Amino acid sequence: MESHFDEVINRLETNSIKWDTLEDRYGSTEVLPMWIADMDFKTPKVVLDALKNTLENCPVLGYTKAPDSLYEAIIDWQQQKHNMSLTREAILFSPGVVPSLALVVNAFTSPEDNVMIHDPVYPPFTSMITANQRKVLRSELTIKDNQFVMNFEEIEQQFKTKDVKLFILCNPHNPGGRVWSKDELIQLSELCYKYKVILVSDEIHGDLIFNPHRFTSVVTIDERYQDFVVTLTAATKTFNMAGTKNSMIYVYNEGLRNLLVQEQHKSEQSGINTFGYVATEAAYRLGDDWLADCLDYLEGNLALVVDFFATELPEVMVVKPQGTYLVWFNASSLGLEDQALTQHFVEVGKIGLNAGIDFGPAGSQFLRMNIATSRTTLVEGLKRIKYAFTH
Ligand SMILES: Cc1ncc(COP(=O)(O)O)c(C=O)c1O
Incomplete structure (x- = not known):
């Protein structure tokens, strides 16, 4: 079923930290950003309308x-x-x-x-x-x-x-x-x-x-x-x-x-x-209705991610989230040092993830992916992750 969360929104040149700092952060604008925790979905219309109303009446x-x-x-x-x-x-x-x-x-x-x-x-x-x-x-x-x-x-x-x-x-x-x-x-x-x-x-x-x-x-x-x-x-x-x-x-x-x-x-x-x-x-x-729809969509995304790892990269250990829209997975099979690991995903996979080591010593060899995006973008991201694991 089509969902308005499927819409691919162009966030480039909106001063988005996620999308507009790629050169500084990853050294390339070719990278697909799946890092910082905001969603690529439109903010609920009820919120945007309330803000417009404020500007019009105040x-x-x-x-x-x-x-x-x-x-x-x-x-x-x-x-x-x-x-x-x-x-x-x-x-x-x-x-x-x-x-x-x-x-x-x-x-x-x-x-x-x-x-x-x-x-x-x-x-x-x-x-x-x-x-x-x-x-x-x-x-x-x-x-x-x-x-x-x-x-x-x-x-x-x-x-x-x-x-x-x-x-x-x-x-x-x-x-x-x-x-x-x-x-x-x-x-x-x-x-x-x-x-x-x-x-x-x-x-x-x-x-x-x-x-x-x-x-x-x-x-x-x-x-x-x-x-x-x-x-x-x-x-x-x-x-x-x-x-x-x-x-x-x-x-x-x-x-x-x-x-x-x-x-x-x-x-x-x-x-x-x-x-x-x-x-x-x-x-x-x-915002209740929007949130219910958003959670439905995120559950669909999560199911897709879990299925992807199970079938395409079964050797990768994935922590399936019970909440949030963040997925934590282990990339030690690549045999790289932590810094080289994130860089490998940037240079080979062309995907921007969060380095696990930034979350503390126990995050070593892990990466964090943000799955709050359109299914089209998510599928593209997973393709890039697979490429990075296999090249
Ligand atoms: C656990 C946690 N706390 C706080 C924040 C950020 O909060 P704020 O934007 O209100 O400073 C985040 C954002 O990712 C988060 O994951």
Whole structure:
């Protein structure tokens, strides 16, 4: 069946980081970009219409505040989708989840403190810790039956011996697409509770979940968790509007909230731009149908990718994502060093992927592919991947 997600949209010369930085990033414009996490689909019409409406009816682009209707839209979305009971006071705004990572590091820890993350994980987890003069402690994820699992004993050992102040979790996990189970989240949270570690959960991919998996927002599991869990999220990933640069922080505990607000005041980063407010409200109020269609399409893409690897490259180990639109696969069969590996895919396959090593030492020999694109582009990308594996 035809879908409007099949449309191949020309994103060249739109200042797209994914499409318009190929020369700088890969040294060639011939490369098909399947890297940074935005989608090649049109942003939902309901969002574009809301933005047009703002431009038509609001001739002055002056300073804006978050309207009551936006708070309501966020509260309703979180209640309906994730069984999260939010109050208005618990919601802070931030220009992005990555800026929020820096914010939590600065608000909750001091220079030289230890902050723990998984390995591998989304690269800014590391850079926002080190750029702010804190120390990264990694807990390696193990791959079991082609899925990442946490090492709770090892985490506890590090909590016991290394004075960890903060754990930053990625749920669902980028790059592996694991939608952490409630049991796993309870085990991790109980360790944080026991050792007085603040738990920050980046849930930006929490609305991009494949059947039959179910996403659990960690703070909703137990009321006790509201005291030490802080949630970072946004509508921007779900509704393909990352360029509007806006996100939310959900923080119930007053002490933690005060620390975040004080830190935001240091750089006046507590507000977001006019278009971010409008886009997020429209997406949460009116974007449900688009999201359902998008997830259907992504499931189709994922099935195609899984089938491709099973039939064309059966020796390649692929981590099948339970959520997100990212596929993590092992390319060690090529026998190349990490840097040469990405370059091989660029030069031979003419495909731009994310290097696994950028996600931490455990990402060595892996590559990450973004499958949120038209089926035509996806098939072309897979053809190039096969060529790179076989030449
Ligand atoms: C886990 C994770 N967190 C945060 C971000 C980016 O968030 P933002 O654009 O709001 O800074 C991404 C984007 O890929 C991501 O995968």
